[in-house]
Amino acid sequence: MATLCKVVYRLRCGVRVTPSKFIQSSFCSDSSGASSSDQPAPERPKSGFAAAFDLQSELRREAESSAAGSSASSPVQKESFASLLRRSPLMQMGPPKDKVVIGRIFHVVQDDLYIDFGGKFHCVCQRPADGERLQRGTRVRLRLQDMELTSRFLGAATDTTLLEAQAFLLGPLESRETREPQSQD
Amino acid sequence: MRSSLTFQTSMAARALARGLCGLRPSRAVPVGCGHQYVTAAASVKPPQLQPEEVADQTLKKTLEKPDYFHVSELFSLKQLFDARVHLGHKKGCRHRLMEPYLYGCRLDQDIIDLDQTMEHLQQALNFTAHIAYRGGIILFVSRRRQFCHLVENTAKDCGEYAHTRYWRGGVLTNAHIQFGKGVRLPDLIIFLSTLNNVFEQHVGIRDAAKMNIPTVGVVDSNCNPCLVTYPVPGNDDTPAAMELYCRLFKMTINRAKDKRRQMELLQGLSASAPPSS
Numbered sequence: 001m002a003t004l005c006k007v008v009y010r011l012r013c014g015v016r017v018t019p020s021k022f023i024q025s026s027f028c029s030d031s032s033g034a035s036s037s038d039q040p041a042p043e044r045p046k047s048g049f050a051a052a053f054d055l056q057s058e059l060r061r062e063a064e065s066s067a068a069g070s071s072a073s074s075p076v077q078k079e080s081f082a083s084l085l086r087r088s089p090l091m092q093m094g095p096p097k098d099k100v101v102i103g104r105i106f107h108v109v110q111d112d113l114y115i116d117f118g119g120k121f122h123c124v125c126q127r128p129a130d131g132e133r134l135q136r137g138t139r140v141r142l143r144l145q146d147m148e149l150t151s152r153f154l155g156a157a158t159d160t161t162l163l164e165a166q167a168f169l170l171g172p173l174e175s176r177e178t179r180e181p182q183s184q185d
Numbered sequence: 186m187r188s189s190l191t192f193q194t195s196m197a198a199r200a201l202a203r204g205l206c207g208l209r210p211s212r213a214v215p216v217g218c219g220h221q222y223v224t225a226a227a228s229v230k231p232p233q234l235q236p237e238e239v240a241d242q243t244l245k246k247t248l249e250k251p252d253y254f255h256v257s258e259l260f261s262l263k264q265l266f267d268a269r270v271h272l273g274h275k276k277g278c279r280h281r282l283m284e285p286y287l288y289g290c291r292l293d294q295d296i297i298d299l300d301q302t303m304e305h306l307q308q309a310l311n312f313t314a315h316i317a318y319r320g321g322i323i324l325f326v327s328r329r330r331q332f333c334h335l336v337e338n339t340a341k342d343c344g345e346y347a348h349t350r351y352w353r354g355g356v357l358t359n360a361h362i363q364f365g366k367g368v369r370l371p372d373l374i375i376f377l378s379t380l381n382n383v384f385e386q387h388v389g390i391r392d393a394a395k396m397n398i399p400t401v402g403v404v405d406s407n408c409n410p411c412l413v414t415y416p417v418p419g420n421d422d423t424p425a426a427m428e429l430y431c432r433l434f435k436m437t438i439n440r441a442k443d444k445r446r447q448m449e450l451l452q453g454l455s456a457s458a459p460p461s462s
Contacts, residue, residue, distance in 0.1 A: 081288070081299040084266050095292055106424075120272035120294075120423055147294060150275045158407065159277030161384075163422060 090119070096144040102173060105138050115140060117167070119147050125169040134172060142167040236456075243448050247318060254318075254444065256310035256437055260429070262299055265306075268429040270419040271297045273406030283406050286418035295406040297418050309401045309415040310437045313373060316399075317343075317441035321372030324348060325434075326389050328381045332427045336377055339431040343438040346371065348389075352381070357392040376402035377430055378421040379413065386412075403430060 046054060085091060093099055096119075103117035111127045113134060123142065127134060134140065149162040247253045265271070273279075273287065273295030288298035316323060323345040327336045333349040340347035348356075353363070360368045374393050379402045381387050386409050393400045394412045402413035403421045410416040420426040 079263070081262060081266070081271070084263070085271065085288070085296065088266075090272075091291065116424075118269075120269060120274075120420060148275050150277055152277055158279070159275060161274060161278050161407075 096147050099144045100170065101142050101144055101167075103140055103142050103167070105134060105136055105140060108134075108136055113140075113169070115142060115167070115169075117142055117144070117165075119165055121148055121163055121165045123165040123167040125167065128169060128171075131169075131172075139173040141170040141173060143170055239452060239456075243452065244319070247315060252307070252311060254311065254314040254437065254441055256314055256440075257307050259310065259433055259436055260303075260306065262303060264429065265299050265302060265419075268420075268425040269423045270302060270426045270429070271299050272420050272423065273297050278407040280407050280409055282410055283404065283408065283418065286404075286410070286416075287406060297406060297420070302418050305415065305417045306419075306433070309417050310433060312399070312415055313375065313401060313434060314437045314441040316373045317345075317438040318445050320445070322346065322369060323438065324371035324374045325377060326352075326374055326387065327377040328352070328387060329378045329421070329427075330382075332377065332424070335424075335427060335431055339435050343435045344442070345438060352388050354388075357389070357396045357398070370396060371398060374398055374400045375434060376400060376413070377427060379404055379408045379410075 045051075093101075101117045103115040103123070105113050106116050106122070107114035113125050113127055113131075114122050115125060116122045123144075125142070145166040145168070147165050149164055149166055150159040152159045271288070273283075276290050276293045276295060279287075279295055283295075286297060286301055288296045290296065313323065323340075323343075325336050325340045325345065325347040327333065327347075327349050336349050337347045355363055357370060360370060374389060376387060376390065379387055379390060384407070390400060390402065390412050399414040400412070401415040402408075402410070402417065403419050404410040404413060404416045405419070405421045408421075410418070417430075419430070
């Protein structure tokens with residue numbers, strides 16, 4: 001806000017000063033005494049439009065460098081796969097048994113809700129009795145049991161996988177509705 | 186004397202014509218000397234070689250750099266990670282030959298090494314781009330019903346082909362009888378999932394190897410990467426990962442085809458320019 005006021009003030013000054021500056025420059029070009037006029041110009045502190053232009057370009061440069069810094073940091077730092085993995089929520093979670101996660105319904109087949117919670121597989125839950133508002137795109141709370149349902153059967157060389165996770169549906173994400181009036185205040 | 190003179194002048198004329206032709210490849214032969222039999226000999230050879238030489242040069246130019254189409258710009262490690270490409274199946278489903286591509290196993294779930302995946306994916310995309318540049322037929326194959334529509338749309342968007350239904354026995358090996366004579370087989374087959382519906386290796390991998398067709402395949406931790414020419418170790422079960430692969434292949438193929446059209450336009454311009462000048 002302060003910089004904005006400063007800029008506006010300087011712009012206003014610039015509007016007043018510019019006509020005189022133009023006249024001065026025209027005199028200089030006519031007289032061709034450019035050498036004499038160039039020497040005091042850098043020593044004089046810039047005012048008016050020149051100062052406003054400098055300030056604005058500096059601000060823009062800073063904004064660009066901060067934006068570039070946030071995007072350039074990833075190729076510059078190049079977070080390794082190991083560090084990405086260690087900091088990922090999946091690793092931080094630990095064993096999936098009885099962990100509460102938030103999922104999103106991405107497909108509905110009558111009473112079956114296909115919920116994606118960020119793991120390799122989705123889970124399929126039955127629509128509860130009061131689940132009329134659970135439609136495609138709803139965020140829900142789940143209690144995970146298993147990330148992938150697999151089992152080794154007799155006589156098999158490898159496990160048989162169901163390509164699904166298992167979770168219990170706790171209900172829609174209601175906490176957001178109670179929080180909204182608080183954030184508005 | 187007369188014969189030796191004519192021989193020497195004819196040699197000089199031929200050398201001159203060859204030199205001039207080397208400098209400016211054009212159909213019009215610059216007539217250096219006035220000997221009729223020399224100009225006849227000089228006019229026969231160059232016009233036939235020029236278009237072939239130019240075509241060879243453009244093809245060789247693409248092989249000069251390791252990443253001519255800049256496919257490594259299309260994806261990053263963070264993108265692969267966010268698309269959950271590193272997640273594998275459970276330990277019990279692991280294929281023995283996928284062990285070199287795995288980073289480790291966490292709570293019984295295999296984690297695929299994304300550093301290796303980056304290299305393999307870059308090689309696979311680079312190869313796909315070169316095939317598309319040379320006008321090769323690319324076939325997308327996936328037997329996952331969940332992604333069948335996505336794969337077919339990807340193939341349609343890049344002007345290539347897809348086969349996401351039941352694979353009949355002799356589609357590649359018995360093509361001459363099943364589809365008639367003179368059928369052109371694909372030059373590259375991209376498997377977005379190398380398993381079929383009963384978790385066995387897709388028949389197309391074995392058939393493509395039999396017919397000398399190179400394959401690119403996304404191999405999960407329960408797949409056999411043996412016969413795939415350019416395996417890409419990665420997740421093939423999550424929609425985010427599949428969408429990423431489809432997008433990358435589509436962008437690569439379109440990029441290569443655009444480059445080809447550009448080169449053909451340039452060639453057309455350069456071929457038409459000298460006769461007019």
